[in-house]
Every structure is written in structure tokens, then in C-alpha cells.
Amino acid sequence: MLTETTREARILAGGQSLMPMLNLRLARPELLIDINAADQREPAIEGGMLRLPALTRHRVLLEHHLIREHCPLLTEAIRHVGNVRVRNRGTIGGSLAHADPTSEIGCCALATGAQVVARGPAGERTVPASQLFAGYWTTTLDPAEIITDVLIPAARPRPGWSFQEMVRRTSDFAIVAVAVTFNLAERSGDRASATVALAGVADRVVLADPGLVDDDPDQTAARIAGSLDPPDDVHASGAYRRRLARVLVARALREASARAAAR
Amino acid sequence: MIKRQITLTVNGRDHEVWVVPSDSLLDVLHDELGMADVRYGCGEGVCGTCTVLLDDEPVNGCLTLAVQAAGHRVTTLRGLMGPGEEMHPLQECFLRRGASQCGFCTPGMILTALDLIRRAGRPTRDEIRYALVGNLCRCTGYTKILDAIEEYADQ
Numbered sequence: 001m002l003t004e005t006t007r008e009a010r011i012l013a014g015g016q017s018l019m020p021m022l023n024l025r026l027a028r029p030e031l032l033i034d035i036n037a038a039d040q041r042e043p044a045i046e047g048g049m050l051r052l053p054a055l056t057r058h059r060v061l062l063e064h065h066l067i068r069e070h071c072p073l074l075t076e077a078i079r080h081v082g083n084v085r086v087r088n089r090g091t092i093g094g095s096l097a098h099a100d101p102t103s104e105i106g107c108c109a110l111a112t113g114a115q116v117v118a119r120g121p122a123g124e125r126t127v128p129a130s131q132l133f134a135g136y137w138t139t140t141l142d143p144a145e146i147i148t149d150v151l152i153p154a155a156r157p158r159p160g161w162s163f164q165e166m167v168r169r170t171s172d173f174a175i176v177a178v179a180v181t182f183n184l185a186e187r188s189g190d191r192a193s194a195t196v197a198l199a200g201v202a203d204r205v206v207l208a209d210p211g212l213v214d215d216d217p218d219q220t221a222a223r224i225a226g227s228l229d230p231p232d233d234v235h236a237s238g239a240y241r242r243r244l245a246r247v248l249v250a251r252a253l254r255e256a257s258a259r260a261a262a263r
Numbered sequence: 264m265i266k267r268q269i270t271l272t273v274n275g276r277d278h279e280v281w282v283v284p285s286d287s288l289l290d291v292l293h294d295e296l297g298m299a300d301v302r303y304g305c306g307e308g309v310c311g312t313c314t315v316l317l318d319d320e321p322v323n324g325c326l327t328l329a330v331q332a333a334g335h336r337v338t339t340l341r342g343l344m345g346p347g348e349e350m351h352p353l354q355e356c357f358l359r360r361g362a363s364q365c366g367f368c369t370p371g372m373i374l375t376a377l378d379l380i381r382r383a384g385r386p387t388r389d390e391i392r393y394a395l396v397g398n399l400c401r402c403t404g405y406t407k408i409l410d411a412i413e414e415y416a417d418q
Contacts, residue, residue, distance in 0.1 A: 012328075015326050015327070015328075016308055016323070016326055019287075019308070019323075019325070019326035019327075019328075020306065020307040020308060020326065022285075023287075023306040023307065023325065023326075024306065024307070032284070032285075034328070034330075034331060036331065059320075082308070082397065083308075083309075083311070083396050083397020083398075084321055084375055084378065084379075084394055084397060085308060085311070085314060085321050085322050085323045085326075085375075085397060086308055086323070086397065088317075088320045088321060088322055089322055089323070089326065089327070170393075170396050171396045171397060
């Protein structure tokens with residue numbers, strides 16, 4: 001249908017971002033294509049990957065045992081998404097396609113090295129989350145492509161993780177959110193490695209440069225915060241967001257490494 | 264846009280209604296079917312006054328299209344009341360505790376709280392607070408609402 005129409009069309013998944021935009025007249029597509037009945041699959045583990053069908057609702061992400069077991073970072077982050085009603089309808093594929101720069105889910109997708117499976121007229125392809133986001137509410141996907149699955153590497157041995165977020169009001173959009181995954185050194189001589197993703201600090205969710213990460217959480221956080229140039233908006237100034245990034249990254253690195261060490 | 268006829272099953276009763284595809288479930292329930300217990304608040308899914316149960320799960324009436332609810336069970340607060348407008352026990356608790364003042368938020372509060380109790384049994388006060396974060400009340404200051412829900416959950 002996306003290829004057959006010349007009119008502006010939008011895909012309607014859970015509708016918890018698109019419908020408010022319609023109600024506020026921020027989006028005025030001529031066609032809405034409701035995909036809610038298109039797929040009834042459940043989350044599954046396949047070849048070391050957590051496979052989440054795009055229509056997996058946030059409530060399922062929050063409660064599903066496979067996600068709690070293999071990606072507890074996501075379980076924790078989803079607690080910060082919307083409210084009960086939003087989580088009952090909102091979907092992981094819709095959330096990633098919406099590409100909000102403050103998205104908790106987008107932040108986790110970056111920190112876990114997730115990929116999305118996109119299907120279009122030319123067939124199916126896999127897009128790493130690190131190449132998915134193009135700017136404010138914009139992805140790199142072709143307009144005729146649709147996300148069908150999200151693949152998240154199942155937690156490796158001895159992983160640590162942390163999700164930190166600052167909001168004005170509980171359940172509101174993040175001012176800044178930070179997701180960290182952390183791997184202890186497997187052998188002596190190896191370095192521990194951390195992946196740091198941030199939301200609310202740019203026109204999209206971003207991965208921190210791995211070269212800025214070392215063993216000292218405070219110095220790492222200061223370097224990452226220093227590399228950011230967050231925009232000012234009505235919710236917070238850029239300077240405040242940079243300061244939050246520094247505090248939250250340090251907190252997240254400490255918690256993630258403590259979790260990894262405790263396992 | 265062209266209207267089409269759909270069947271909405273609300274509170275156990277089938278209603279034949281003519282809708283355009285862009286009509287929200289809230290619009291149809293409130294404006295077409297005259298259900299005063301489903302209310303427009305914010306239109307963004309934030310305030311909770313349009314809460315209805317869709318197949319027993321709370322959803323935003325303002326963010327669901329009426330055509331999406333066809334073939335599913337819709338329940339409003341009225342659907343939980345007994346015969347002859349007999350109040351639900353949680354409504355009684357709200358009255359007894361003074362948890363309802365203007366009453367605009369009350370249906371959404373009760374539907375959300377009952378969903379929580381159905382899932383969690385006896386939730387803690389913090390769990391109730393967390394579940395109700397998307398239901399705004401501008402009168403009570405929430406304390407009496409929490410008291411009422413705890414009283415009901417203890418029964």
C-alpha cells in the first residue's frame with residue numbers, strides 16, 4: 001500500500017505517539033495504514049539473539065520472562081515509558097520508527113547493539129540501531145520500508161547494565177536518559193568494556209564514542225559530556241542537559257560495573 | 264471521508280454506529296453513544312480521563328480509533344456497576360474516603376486501579392502511585408484516592 005499510493009501515508013502501530021500528533025494536528029497524513037492485526041508473534045530466542053516482533057507491546061516487554069532474563073536493561077527502561085495505557089498499546093517497532101530523540105527504547109537499542117529488520121519492495125534487510133536514526137523523528141529507512149522485527153544480542157556472560165533517567169514529572173519525556181551495558185574483562189590483561197548511549201542530548205539518540213570510555217567513571221562521564229552539544233528547548237537548557245549527562249553517565253557506569261562484578 | 268457502519272460492543276451490549284475512520288473511540292463513546300463516564304481531557308494520552316478497557320486492558324480512548332475497537336470488548340466504568348446503577352465496591356470506597364470531588368478523573372482512576380488490583384492482588388502504596396501516574400486529579404491531592412484504593416484492595 002505504501003508503494004501504491006501517491007498520497008502521504010503513515011503506518012499506525014500502537015498509535016501512542018502518532019495519534020497525539022494527529023490530535024494536535026502536528027501530523028496530517030492522508031492515509032493511515034493500521035498494522036495491528038498483521039502479526040501475532042511472541043518474543044523468542046533465536047541463535048543468541050532476542051527476536052522481538054515489531055508489534056510487541058511495551059507491557060509485554062515489561063513483563064516477558066525472556067526479556068527480563070536476556071535484556072534486563074530493557075525491562076528497567078520500559079518502566080519509564082509512558083503510563084499503563086500507553087504501555088498497553090505502544091510497540092517497540094513503532095517507537096523505534098518514531099525516532100524520538102528522548103526515546104528510552106532507542107537509547108537501549110543503541111546500548112545493546114540491537115538491529116532492526118526492515119522489509120520493503122526491494123526485500124528484507126537488517127539495519128543496526130547505530131545507523132537507524134537520522135534526526136528529529138526521522139529514520140534512515142526508505143518511506144516504503146517497514147520494521148518487522150527488532151533483534152537484540154542476548155546478554156553475554158558476566159554482563160552489567162544500567163539505565164538512568166532524569167524527568168521533571170514521572171512518566172514524562174526524558175530530559176536526559178543514559179543506558180549502559182558493561183562487560184568485565186574475561187581474562188587478566190583484557191580491559192573491561194562499556195557501551196554508553198544517551199537520549200535527550202541531540203537531534204536523535206546517540207552512542208558515545210567508545211574511545212572516550214576507560215576505567216574511571218568520572219573521567220569517562222566528563223569526557224562524554226564534553227563531547228556533547230545538546231540543544232536548548234523549553235524543558236531544559238543545553239548546559240543543564242550536558243551537566244545531567246555527566247552525572248547520569250557516571251552513575252550508570254558505577255551501577256553497571258557493580259552489577260557485572262556481582263554476577 | 265465516507266462513513267461506514269461498525270458494531271461496537273460496549274459494556275456487554277452491541278451498538279451499531281456510523282463512523283468515519285478518523286473518529287476516535289472517545290468521540291464515538293461520548294458524543295455518539297452518550298456515555299458521560301468517558302471524558303475528553305488532553306487528547307495526548309497523558310491525563311487518563313478517557314480511560315476505557317479494551318479486552319480488559321486500560322487504553323486511551325483518545326488515542327484509539329473507533330474502527331480499531333470493532334470486534335473487541337469495550338468496558339467503561341458504567342459496565343462495572345451492578346444492576347439498577349448499583350455502585351461498584353471501589354466506587355463506595357471512593358465516596359467513603361472523599362476520593363472524588365469534581366469527579367472528572369474518577370472513572371479513569373477506578374478502571375486503572377481495578378486493573379492493577381486484578382494483576383497485583385494487594386499492591387503497595389508505591390505500586391498504586393506508579394500505576395496511577397497517568398491519571399491526573401486536580402482536586403484531591405491524590406492522598407484520599409490512594410486511601411480508597413488501599414481500603415478496597417484490603418477487602
